[in-house]
Every structure is written in structure tokens, then in C-alpha cells.
Amino acid sequence: MTNNGVLVDIKHLSKLFPMGAGMFQRSKVFVHAVSDVSLRIRQGESVGLVGESGCGKTTTGKLLTRLLDPTAGSIDFQTKDGPVDIATLRGKAMKRFRRRVQMIFQDPYESLNPRLTINDTVAEPLNVQGIGSLVEREDRVVQLLESVGLTPAHSFLFRYPHELSGGQRQRVAIARALVVNPNFVVADEPTSMLDVSVRTSVMQLMGKLADEFNVTYLYITHDIAVARYMSDRLAVMYLGKIVELGDTEEVLHHPLHPYTKALLSAVPVPDPLHKRNPVVIKGQVSKPVNPLPRCRFYERCPLADKFCETHDHPPLEDHGSGHYVACYHV
Amino acid sequence: MSMTDNILEVKNLTMHYKTRKGPVYAVDDVSFVVRRGESIGLVGESGCGKTSIALSLMKLLPDNAEIKAGEIHINGVDIVPLSERALRDIRWKQISMVFQAAMNSLNPVYTVEDQIKEAMHYHLPRMSDEEMNSKIDNLFRMAGLDPAMKSQYPHQYSGGMRQRAVVAMALSCDPNIVIADEPTTALDVIVQDGLLKKMRELQRQLNMSMIYISHDIAVIAEVSERVGVMYAGKMVEFSTTVNIFHHPMHPYTMALMSAFPSIVGEKTELVVLPGEPPDLLDPPPGCRFHPRCPYATSICKEKEPEFREYEEGHFVACWHPGGEQA
Amino acid sequence: MWRYLGKRIFQMLITLLLFQAATYFLLDAQPGDIADLLTSNPKIPPSQRQVLRHELGLDKPFTTRLVAYIENFYRGDLGVSFNQYPRPVMDIILERLPRTLVLFLTANILAFWTGFVSGKILAWHRGGFIEYSSTIVGVTLYTVFTPWFALMMIWLFSVYLGWLPPGKFLDPVKWISAPAGITANKVFIGMIWAATAVLIITFIGFIISNYLPPKTRPAVRLGSFLVPAVLVLFNWWTSAAGPYAWDILRHLILPVLTVTLIAYGGTMLLTRTSMLETLREDYILTARAKGLPEKVIRDKHAARNALLPVWTSLVFALGASMSGGIITESIFSWPGIGLTLLNSALIGDIPLAMGALTMVGIITLISHLVVDVGYAFLDPRIRY
């Protein structure tokens, strides 16, 4: 693979949502859901995107699957003919893109159409893109259902989502995402609605299928403990910005950004004897509505000073061995 | 142990829901004791009967639910046979509750102050208006909220603030016991951490008993002194938190511990617990956990294990506690 | 709030304009020109026909006439009735509007209040004989064929029991000997003012009573209703118009009762459903956990929230009630807008029919506005 095996190259990606715009008036107020995010995802790795609700992680996922169009910046996706900016895709090229990028959603009760059978749901990407003959499609669906552990597959084909448990539904959703053999899958909190015992098996299944199908994951989650097990690298988002990025274990054990430190010390630990560091930040996440040109974390940061107040949001800089941090005080 | 030390005693509580397909035993023969000033955790997966226990403790059961057997002693009084009128005086005054969805447990058309005051009006009729106002201000400050916010409507609060308001409301009549049913499920970690710390602090400060209910064992580890583990309507293990986390005896508890990811310590392989929790309409015979249990033998399929004390203060319902072969 | 109100009123005017254009177009495109109808009407003297043609501008193109019509409407001129020539349509409508409004408002307020209270109580006591029988009553009232129901009311109260007059606005025999100053409309308007005054004083009394200690509340509320009511009654009793007012009142009772009952069923059923849904909410569980008395949970927590969807559905309920009102007016020969609409339509009096239809539309539009604005007061989550 050329380009050092980079599969997705996100450059200065921004997404602004207008607020309170009417039919005939243009809004002057914008929510900066994602602002100037750059990230490279290499072929075969799994990147975890963590942050609190409203930090822009889901918006990033939607931009990557082109459910939303970016306001600025580009997403270059590696294809046979070299990198292509997905925002420019139209028609046939768009359909080809749909075969290569898929998504798994958070809520297994809402992400499957209640009026479609499991067969119809899993075969939908094949049907709408006209891949294979009817018989081939069916073989493929059966094969996928077996792969995600729904056996015997044909006993599931003609059942409806409401006849399945949460874990089984999420397996169906995984099968649907993988049925077109994609290279890149955006998984948006795929296990947050599942119970502990079921969650582990779905996490393990996703790991197994990543090797089997040669899939690259962007794993979006608010649960850092889960992200630890699902990702090789970790990107921490705060108010539309990536504030820290690096090898998962490195970030967990040596967090550099004050926000990451606070976040990690707030995560409860399943060990009553463990003593956590106290959380030092105050206040709560607000919406990034027309943010001032300074560090997004300024109001809550224990290290904030005059320099932070007068300078724009700090750039994401390498602090050795691929550990990037966006802070003036590191 | 004398009666007064045990603020709450649950004995052989059995409760079922009548459904069109037959009775669902959501709580089956559950016994435990809560001491004064102690915090207890109830942990289990969805549908294991945690919330049903909470609702039984307040006797706030839906129409199709019925307590079939057992006793619930609050301060020495069995509330199971009590009339609705008599229960009204016990609720909130002796035992109050923080519900799972704070978003929905506040009435959207009244101010938060209104909703706190109305309970105080009924339970503390001799309190003057000024006393009530200063008490609410105090409660707000204790819960970490600005008292100026009390005259706002619930929709003007953020998720974390709303849950704090609900905690303030639960404490308004100085209850002996507070049940918190998944109080932080919808919250972000930093907000969750703040709220849990606050609740723990208040519980110690006011010497209340608390019952935390959660599916998240990490949260339970943070807040409780003793823990009960529920599986399919049964309590399978009950002991001190340290015992449960470091010396679990029931195979289900052991499986839960090794399936739960943590951000500290070595990254160990998570162990998958095969299968899914049973359908309570048709639970498996014998031990309810046997179809998923790696240690199951023939006796597990036939006879239900007794919930008994294997070590001092460590109760387990299993034929092979600790996984050893019997 | 004011901005929202302004926006809504502007929207309403646009809708009204479009509506007028649509109806004008529909009626203009009729087979048989207006001119034909006009010239064949024997009540109009031949010498007047050409003048009329010119006055109505029937020779001009459609759009010009439409613009002229709408312009005149905003000047308060709706043209001249064909049938009651040369009486202006506006005159007829203004005479009949109060009669319809009284019927419509009284019946709907009564129906909403009783329907809400009984629906709330029914939902609280689920199951058993009372629920089933009242559901049947509710559904019967909701689905009964309105003309038949009105006829049954007449049959019961005026033919069989003989308590009330079977229809019409007043008893002509009685009014022949009326003194010169007393006309039907004058008396009726006087009655409306009196009733409004009583209502306003009662309303103020209720508001004031909320700030008083709970023990004195019932007395103040009762007083604020009884004192003005007795005063008004005494005033009518001594006045010469008294007996005539009583005659109108007697004629009013049966139509009001009929429209009330028709509108009652829907509100009652809807309140019941809405309550049952509200009772499932978590805040009801919280209220019960707080150990509040049943009545407080029902009235303060459940019913207050159940009111919201019932109130929104008023948009449709008022429309249905307007339809029911027209039917009722015609069965009782109650000379309001509904009867005017029906009669003018039947004899082809196009200007009058259009005027009446426009009036029905305006009443509906205003009630939609009232519903919307009322909702903003009821739901603190809505702030415009």
C-alpha cells in the first residue's frame, strides 16, 4: 500500500451547524461541532475516539461516512487509484465508496428497521447496490450471519428485530456493515447499550472480524475502558477539537493534556481498593457556540493563564513517539 | 445484632409480574439486611430484578405486580401488609428514592422548588414557610447547586444538575434510607464522578443508609460498602465490596469481574461469558445460572442451591462456590 | 411572545387571503353564471339589473373582480345579498354572528370543562361497570348522527316533556306586543354583556382567592360568582326587557345543551386516553414515592400534564364542533351563521354564502390562534 499505509487522511475537517436560522434568514450563530480536526488512520489499525457527549465525536463519524458534508477541510480516502476526497464523490463513485465504508450504530433497537426481516436488513446493501445474483446474495447473508455467531443462520433469516435480544441485534448490525466487505468501519458506541456479559462477546467478535475481514475501525465511545480494549491508538476530543492523540496505553498511563488527565481520573475503577487521583477541573461541557479564539478548554483548565487567554487554540504537536497534545503548558 | 442497627431487613422477598404469557418472577426469594449508615450496592444485568426490588421496597408496584411472599422491615415495621394510607407516611419520610431517569422523574410543568416543597408540606406539616425555604436552599447547596436556580423549571437544568436536584428532593424529608436506581447512567464520566462523590459524602455526613442499584460494577465498587449480586431474579452473592471484587465465590460474579474492562493495571484478556441471561417466563430448572456456568454439574441442573453463609458475612447461592468441584 | 403573536397573525391573514381566493375561484367557476342567477331572480326589479351588473363588475375579468372583492372585504363590505336584496351581507352577518358565538363559546367551554373533569376521574378509576358504561356514553355522543341526536333532544325536551321550545330564536307571538325600544338584537346583546361581566368578576375573584389562605378560598370564590349573578338577575327582573330576555334564554338552552353534549364525548374520551398515558410517566411514580395523597397525584401531577395533548387537539375538536354547530343551528332554526350558510347555499345566494363561509373560517382561525397561545401558557417548556 502506498502513502505509508494511510487509509483515511482527515485534513482540517470542520463542521458548523447554524443555530436558529429560519427559512429566509441566514444564521450568524454556529455550533462548531467539529473544528479543524486532522487525523490519519492507517490501514489495519483501530483508532478510538473518546470524549464526553457533545464533543463532536458522532459528528466526526457521520462526516467520515458522508452522512454529513463537511463545512471545511477534506477527508482523503485511499482507493485503488490513489486517495480521493470523499466530499467530491458523486453517482457511481459514491456507490463504490458505500461499499468500502460502513457504520455500526449505538442503539441496536433503533438501528434495525422493525418492519424488515433480518434477511432484508443484512441484504440491504447488496440489494440497493445490485451486488451479485439473488442466490449469491443469500449465500452471502447466511455466511455473514454465521460469522457473527448467529447460528444456525437460516433460523434467523426470517425473523424480525423484536424477536431478537439486544446482543443478537447488534450482531445483525455488524453483519449488515460487513456484508459488502468494507475496508473501513465507523463504530459509534456499538456496545454502550449492551449488558456486561453480552458486551464482552460483541467486543471480542468485532476484534475477531477485524482480522478476518481485514477491516480498519474508528471506534467512537465515551467509555475509555472499552476503548482501551478496542483500539490501538486513542484520540481524545473536547468541544470539537482533538486535544490528545497517541498510542492507547501511552495515553492512558501518561496523559499529558489536563483534560485527558481529568477525564481519566473520573473513570470509576472496578476495584474498591484502588485510590483514584481527584478530578481537578470544574464546571461542565458547554456547547461550542461561536467559540472565542482561545483554547477551548480555557474556562475549565487548572493550568489556564494569560498566555492561553490571548492565543488561539493550541495546535496538536508531537511530544515524541507519536504522542500528540494540544496544550501550551506541556 | 439488635433490631435498631438494621434499618432495613428484607426476608425471602418474592415478587412477580402477571403477564399474558404467565407470571414472571422478577424477584425470587431474596433476603438481605441494610445497617444504619451503610451503603449497599445491588449489581446485575438488565432484567435481573434490581429495579423490581427497589420498587418493592417502596411498595410502588405497577398494577400487574404482586408481592407473593416475604417481609420488608423498615425500622422494624413490616411494610408488606400496610395499607396505602399508612405507606404514604413511610414513603419519602423514611425511605426515599432517586430514580433512573432524572429527565422524567421531575414533572415538567412545575418548578423544582414546587416539587420539593410539596413533599415537605405533607411530611413536615409543622415546618414554617421560612424554615422550608432555608432548608431547600441548604439542600441545594449540599447537592452542589446554586439555590437561585430553585425557582426554575426542570427543562432549564442540564442533565447533571437535574440529577442533583432529584437528590436534593430525595433528602428533603430526612429519610433513613435512600434508594438510588442507576442514578448516573445517562451522565458523562466527569459529571458522574462529581455526583457519586457528592452522594457518598452526604450519606456519610447525614448518617443515612443508601442502596445503590447499577449495572456498572465499577460504579458499585466506588460507592458501596457491601454488595449484592443479582442474576435472573435471584440474589446469588452478598458480601463486603472487597470480598466481592477480590474474592468472588459465585461463578457469575467471577465471570462479571473478568468480563469488565478497566483503565488501570495490566491490560488482561477479557473473558467472555457465553450465552445470554434466561427468559424469566421460563427460567431453567435448578440453579438459574447453570446453562452458562463453566463449573455446572448434574446437581446444578436439578436442585436450586441455597443462599447461605460460606464465610463470615459472605453469602453465596451456589453448589460449587469458588468454582471448586464438590 | 409579542413577536410570535405578530408572526402568527400575519400568517393567519395570508391563510385567510388564500382561502378567500380559493373560495372565490370555486364559486366563480360554477356552471351558471352569477349573472344568470341574478337576472332570473324575480325579487330584483328589471330596472335594477343593469345597475347591479355594473355594481358587481360582472363584466370585468376574474382577477380584477377577486382583488376588488378582497379589497372590499377589508373595508367591511361583503356585497349585497341576492335573496334579501338590497340588504348588505355584512349587515346580515353582524346580526347573526353574536348568536353563533354565544352558542359556540358556551357549548365548547362547558364541554371542555366537563369532559376534562370526567375523563380525568374515569382514567383514575379504571375497570368495572362505571368505566365501561361511561365509555359507551362517550363513544355514543362522539359518533351519533348529529341531526338525529338533535331531533331526539327536541323530541324529549319539547315534545314529550314540554319543558323547552323546540327551536327558533324567540317566540314571535310574545314579541308582537313588545315595547318599541325592545328589539331582539338589543336584548340579546344586553344579555351577552351581562353574562360577560359576571364571568369577568368571577374570574378575578378566583385569581384573588389563590393568594388568600386556603380556608377562606371557597367562600371568596362562591361570593365572587353569586354577588354579580344575583345583581344581574335582579336588574333583569326589574327591567321591562326581562320577560323577553327570559324568552331568548329559554330558546338558547336546548341548542347549547345539544352542541355541548356532542363536543363533550370527544374531550372526555381524549382526556381519558391522555391521562392513562400520563399515568405511566416517571414523575407520577416519583409523586407516589413522595407519599402524596391520591387526589394531589391525580389533579396536580397527572391531569395537569394530560391537559397538554387534550388542549392541542382542540384545533380539530373545535372544527368538528363547528360542523356540529351548523347542523344543530339548522335543526333548531337558530338564526346564526350556520343556518345562514346553509340557507344561502340552498337558494344560491352566492354573496351571502361566501360571507358566511368566510366568517366560519375566521372563527376557526381565531380559535386556532387561541389554542396556540394558550398552549404557550400551559407548557413552561414553550417560550416564544
Add this chain to the structure above:
Amino acid sequence: MASATIQPVRVTRSALWRMRLELFWRGLKTNWALFSENPIGLIGLGIILFFGLLAILHPILMHTVWSPNIYDPVSGFDMQVPISPSPPSLRHLLGTDPLGRDVLSQLMYSTRYEFGLGILSAVITVVIATTVGAFSAYYGGIIDMFFMRLADLVIMVPLIPILIVLAAFNPVGMIELGVVIGLLSGFGGTTIVIKSQGLAVKVKPYIEAARIAGGGDFHIIFSHMVPNLMPLSLLYMMFVVTGAIFSEAVLSFFGLTQIKMSWGLMINTTQVFGYLLRFDTWYLLIPASLAITLLCAAFYFVGRALDEVVNPRLRQR
């Protein structure tokens, strides 16, 4: 790719539709099981079936037992009945009307047309409301604004007054009436309800999943949105049937329609000949009025019961 060690059992094309039929049947059965738990719904269905039977029976009776000259609902006349209207007798089970026609025959004959009218307007309403609602919700913007303002305009005037004016100046029969009622409720209130439901469907993740699967707008509207809006449309269909039958009866009662025979017209005839407020000629007023009320109530009952099937939140355990 996974190694397919397990030989999958192929469902061939011919078996596929059999499978779908079976699924459909199974769905029908579970829905019926839910519906049949509701006594009110069953009563409604019973009444509808009873009237359906009356409608079917009429042509059969006309061809066998009833002589057309005597029993024709419009032009029949019985020489053996001396005075019309005549009270019920063995020959005329519900008596004869002021013109000497058999009331029962009129009642049965009209049933067919009432059903036709109800179904016609309901189908028009459902097709329009579902399509417009789905498109409005999905595209939003200018399309949505246009249809919603149109709906505002349509619901500005209640159904009965607008129909009175329309019918007074145009010749209106059953079909015209059905089309007009269908259009008015299709573009009016029903669209608003379906659209708001459509907005709830539009934001479901399975719609996004369908887009990521590569589905276009039409695919999403017709395979995901419409099927999820259908149950609600079906429910409103029942209420439209009620509205249509009621409106026709009112208009015919006022004598505004060009319909030869209907329940409303039967009452109109009674009124024209001055028998309305007489209790001795009850057979002229009550059968037709009762038929209108019962059939309207029946469809309303079925709608209410369907509501509990469609909206699980209303279901009692």
C-alpha cells in the same frame, strides 16, 4: 473472507415468496391476536361484518324473494299497502316510506354505497397523506413548507361547511363526494399527523444505515419511511371512513346531493314529508339514523383497537 465450512441451506426464488407469504400470515396472526384481545374492536368488527352482510344480501334478495316492482329502493311501490307510510308488517319488515317504498330494502341497498364511499375516500386519503407526509418529513425545506401551509389552508374551514357550499353549487354524487372528502382529509389534518410521525422516523438510525448501505432518497422513502408510517395511516383510514359516511349523511339530509338513495336521504325524505318529530312513524327515522351511528361507531371502534395494536405504549400488559 470467512471459510464457509457450513453448507448454507439455500432459499431459492420460488421459496422466497412462499417465505414472505408465511411471514405476512404470521404477522397477521400476531396482530389479530393483539386486536382480538380488545372487546371494543371486536364489537366494531362485528358491526362492520353485519352491515357487509346486509350489503351483499340486498342484490340476492332482489333477484330471488323481492319483486323489483315492489321492493326497488328508489322506484318501488306496493299496491297492497293502502296508506303510506305504513308501519312494519310481515310484508315490509321495517314498513314503507311516505312514497310507499320498502324501508328495509332502502336501508340494505344504501349500505353498499356507504361502504364504497368510505373506502374510496379512505384510500385516497391514505395514499395522499402517506406520500405527502413521507416526502415532507424527509425533504423538509420548501416542499415541507408548501404542503404544511396547504394543510393549514385546508383545515381552516371545517369539513361540513365547505362541503355544504361545494355541494350546493355543484352536482355531487357518491363518487365526487368520496373524492372531495378524500382530498380534503388527505391534504389536511391527516397529512400533518403523518408528517410529524415521519419526522420521528426520519431521525432513526436505520434511515442512516440505509443511506450508508447506498440507498437513494426514493429507496429510503419507500422501503423505510412508508412501511413505518403505514400502521398510523391505516388507523387514520378508519377515522376517515367515519368522517365520510357522516358527511354524506348530513349533506343528503340537507338535500344537497344528487344521490338516489342513501341513509341520509331516507331521513331527508322523512323530513320533507313532515314525519320527523312523530313517534308513531319511528321506522322512518330510527333505522337509518341508527345505521349511520352504528357504522360510524364501528369504524371508530376498530380504529381505537388498531391504535392499541399500532402503538405499543397504549397496550396493557
